[in-house]
Amino acid sequence: MFILRRTKMRIQYSEDISILIILQTLWWGLNSQCEEPIESSKLDLSVTYDLPHFVSDTPIQKLLEFNGTVYVGAVDKLYALSKDLKKIHEYNTGPVHEGQDCSAPDPCSGCKNKPLNMNNTNMALLVETFYDLELFSCGSVGNGVCRRYLLEDGPLDAEITCMYSKKNKDSSHGCPDCLAGPSGTQILNVMSSGVVRFFVANSEPLDSTVPRLHHTISVRKMRETQDGFEFFSEQSYMDLAPGLRGNYPLRYVYSFQSGPYVYFLTVQREGGSLNAFHTRIIRMCSSDPEILRYVEMPFECIYSERRRKKRSVQVVFNVLQAAHVAKVGYDFQQEMGLKEGEDVLFAAFARSKPDSPEPTASSAVCLISITDINNFFRDFMQKGYTRKLSHFPGSEEKNFNQTTHSTNRTPTSPAFMWKHRASDTVLQF
Template sequence: MRVRRSLHAVTAALLLWWSGPAARAQCDRSSETTALDLSVSYELPTFTADFPIQNVVTLDGVVYVGAVNRIYALNPDLTKRSEYRTGPLLANETCGRTPSGGGGGGRVDNRNIALVLENIYDKGLFSCGSADNGVCRRHVLDDGVSTSAVDEQVSCFGDEARRRRGEPGDPDVVVGPSGSRVLNVESNLIKFFVGNSEIPGEGGRPGAAPRPHTFALHRMKSSQNGFTFFSPRSHMDLIPPLRGSYYLRYVHSFHSGPFTYFLTVQPVGGASRAYHTRIVRMCSGDLEIRRYVEMPLECISTNKRRRRRRRRPKT
């Protein structure tokens, strides 16, 4: 029986091969046209902000948009459901230490540097702006009893006494004036990595807020009145001779598996005017910055082909 079945299968295959010579040639052209129909129009939901948009995050279908002087909460169809004005602000209206000295006392725009979501204690949003001296504001969106709009329950987040003292390395000072990248890490507590750019000539004004760490891992205190570090090894900085004179810009951050990645733009060498991209990798589950890897990303183009090594015949 096995022999007969195999012979039948071979015979059927040969019949199909010989009966369809056209199948071995080119396929017939389809009778239906494949031209693109440009008359079809699609109506996609859109939202136009009054100010430049800088950050976008989502929580439970709601889209939160951070722009200059505004934070918008949008429905899934991108219609506006609420709005919070973050500026322009006077010096005594900002969070953090009030800058001293000159400045004219006029209002300043508040650029949205970072948006961080909270979904452990209460559903909330941290917005960190340039006018708030590195300190974030907390927007309680859902306290377990009622749902609030983005502009209803808002407060400066941090230890007020510590902010008044202007302590160096204050963990409540999250973002820097030159721009920051914040990456939230999913855990049983609220923690996030922050990379603060260092641009020569920026952030060195007299009376400015304490300079944040170049790279840090912040966590929310269980008392919910500010941020803290896991340990003194939860942050790192450029060496003192380079702070304020070395160009370092954090441009992107993302997760992949158990790792956290940041992309930076830095000089190729210490005194070089050429720049390249470097990728930074850490373990997302670490509480201290102890497995830090940094390497350059380069695209190399060459016309020379590598010569293949001749393999000796095996004996």
């Protein structure tokens, strides 16, 4: 019927011809047999594919590609692989001499009187190129102190520096050299104004007995001697409120830089007396040596299912599982009306079990441009839809009297945050 209608609209006298063709086709179909499928169309399930692969001796935690080399951080191992995943070099990072009654003078030396009984899990892996071409590997041993590998000198073990300075031993800011926490760490290194800033976020477990050696979120720089780290000031870090430690799980899932900002994505409780979990996106200025312009906002992936003669049903995917930022491709650029080269966040979400961060089998992948995220932050701060942070102490009230700007999307449910203030609107996409 659709073909007949289109033909009649274009050529008025073609209706009889169109009907004749259709009737003749039907007649041929009644008097002929369907052809037998040819043998070559059968799917050959016996075909095997020899894909490039690498098998680690121990579980892999981190993966990083730089200048055609793939660096793999695994338990007690650090590998350098070629593009086709052939092993170039292997370096042992554990087991180490460590224990609860260890009295080593610094985390680098370990306890020589202890057996090799502590595995070293790779918690962070990053490359820095401003000072030198160097790789940082931060493990679970030695209070999360990192080791620095100079990549210009050949193998990974050509020159290694343990990033611990004895000058920091009595620091009033805790342990500046202790980057990687035992419950998971996201580290982002950004060069700004001639200084490399290391933004570090450590997950908070449901365990009040864990020693507090690591700040929850911080920014620090490398010492000029390149043997450790230091904070810019006491405003360069924030910690979870003392009353929440041990009963407020906070997991940092992903971090990235886009434009003048650095971002962290977390899964945590909705706050207050609520036990439900959700995802939040955090934004800070990459040029700040202190945590002054900190803002966070709840972040959800929404799927709308339309049903006949019924209202659409919205499914909320609340807990982030993984994410990745990339430049927008041509298809998404056209579909979303974005500029060429814009950053887009791809985020894999799941629906969690009731009052738990544990995911169910129901999941979805959503994407949103970083421009849209920044528009949400800008609009709600300028409109004053903000409130103080509840889980980080020391936040301040501020008011904005700037001209407001509207976005193309209208948020529908409350919750948003900033270090000095926080609002009540969820970013949904």
